[in-house]
Amino acid sequence: MKHYYQPEIETASREEILKIQNEKIVKQVKYVYDHVPYYRNLMEEKGVSPEDIKSVEDIRKLPFLTKDDLREAYPYGLLGTDLKNCVRIHSTSGTTGKRVVAFYTQKDIDIWEDCCARAIVAAGGTDEDVCQVCYGYGLFTGGSGLHGGSHKVGCLTLPMSSGNTDRQIQFMMDMQATILCCTPSYAAFIGETLAEKGYKPEDNKLKAGIFGAEPWTEEMRKGIEESLGIKAYDIYGLTETSGPGVAFECEEQTGMHINEDHFYAEIIDPDTGEVLPEGSKGELVFTSLDKEGFPLLRYRTKDICILSRKKCSCGRTHVKMTKPMGRSDDMMIIRGVNVFPSQIETVLLKEGYTPNYQIVVDRKNNTDTFDIFVEFPKEMFSDKISDMQSKEQDLKAAMRSMLGIGPKIHLVAPKTIQRSEGKAVRVIDKRKLHD
Ligand code: DLL
Helix, strand or coil: CCCCCCHHHHCCCHHHHHHHHHHHHHHHHHHHHHHCHHHHHHHHHHCCCHHHCCCHHHHHHCCCECHHHHHHCCCCCCCCCCHHHEEEEEECCCCCCCCCEEEEEHHHHHHHHHHHHHHHHHCCCCCCCEEEECCCCCCCHHHHHHHHHHHHHCCEEEECCCCCHHHHHHHHHHCCCCEEEECHHHHHHHHHHHHHCCCCHHHCCCCEEEEECCCCCHHHHHHHHHHHCCEEEEEEEEHHHCEEEEEEECCCCCCEEECCCCEEEEEECCCCCCECCCCCEEEEEEEECCCCCCCCCCEEEEEEEEEECCCCCCCCCCCEECCCCCECCCCEEECCEEECHHHHHHHHHHCCCCCCEEEEEEEECCEEEEEEEEECCHHHCCCCHHHHHHHHHHHHHHHHHHHCCCCEEEEECCCCCCCCCCCCCCEEECHHHHC
16 A cells, blocks of 8 residues: 555646646746745846746746845845744755845745655655654754654654764664654764664664755665665755755655645756756756745756656656756866766765765865775775775776776775764865865
8 A cells, every 4th residue: 555645636647736836836926026026126127027927837937046146135035924924934054155044934834844744654654653853953944844744744753853873872772763864974874873882773663764955875875774774765855945855755766756736846957047858967946836934936956956757656746856966066176077976975885985985175286186085994904004005096996987087095994084963074175265
């Protein structure tokens, strides 16, 4: 028996979905035009009025919205309703410049939690489950989003937040948690810590994990699934569009269904802004369809992926997005070559290394330097320096064949690279400091 949280909409026909989207987009565009002067100005500059938008097909007439717009409009410029109608804010970590702050009405929160509930049910969750939420609680959307979804499904919710790994493990064991929600890097760390404490994968009661908020490769999925004895599901979202649950994976584990009754997705060429046909790789753009507090039309996510409407064996009909293959702004250009951190992770894990690594890029004497520090697994250790050096050379060759450029490899002892409890910091690009 297949399980869905909202079966009618999750398995609706394409025609039904399109009908819902067409009805909602007309209302949403008018709502934004009437309530958000910042976006109304952008529309007027482009010579578009709400009457021009009769269906989602017409969406391409609308101007894009970017993170720069969000910064410029900070804090209230994109607010869609009176503050008195809003019940919460969330915010991005905002390492540079101003933060992005998103506003929610109670209806927005309800819909967001439904989206997260769909993800939990797709991962096999029911009201019999114990759901351990170790995404950060607070301004970050991860904790609250999955927490709300877990309540809606009726799981016993463990509101752990991130960190304090010993306590996480104690509750996981004592409360017999069955579903784990956290970043994939933290899941890997929990798996590693469990093994160190002498637990085998079958000693815990976990059956599934719902991991997202950062890029992770298929190789990393395999490692986590083995170390925890679970099935690992991807979940995607961003603060601007509410948080986790914009898209989620089903049992097929071949991409994430986008909740198309609430978000309309487009793929564009990041350089020209041209809308690309289905199956093309490009930048993901979202339009909210029924937001009140923080409605966004044609928001450029900078995440690079591919959309597919191929029939899914789970019975869900909503379009699927591949795992984001990196962000257009986290692609590094090193000595003229485009390098994505996900390519590096794929090579490391395929070659038998751990997911504990750091990429350091710098510029010396006008030339880019490119170093990868990676922990070797205990079994790989040899006290002969030449053995370790030859392993570094092998890994360098494997990197060169994937990337077209050979980094300097530094094999470092287990436990020397700092573990992450939230989003892992994989890249240190010191060139930015010199610019
Ligand atoms: O990371 C929301 C979230 C929380 C998603 C918990 C999933 C689970 P932000 O902090 O605003 O929001 O970061 C959003 O993180 O544009 C992607 O670049 C990246 N990201 C999110 N999910 C994934 C994923 C949350 N599953 C940014 N795979 C997005 C790869 C992801 N990258």
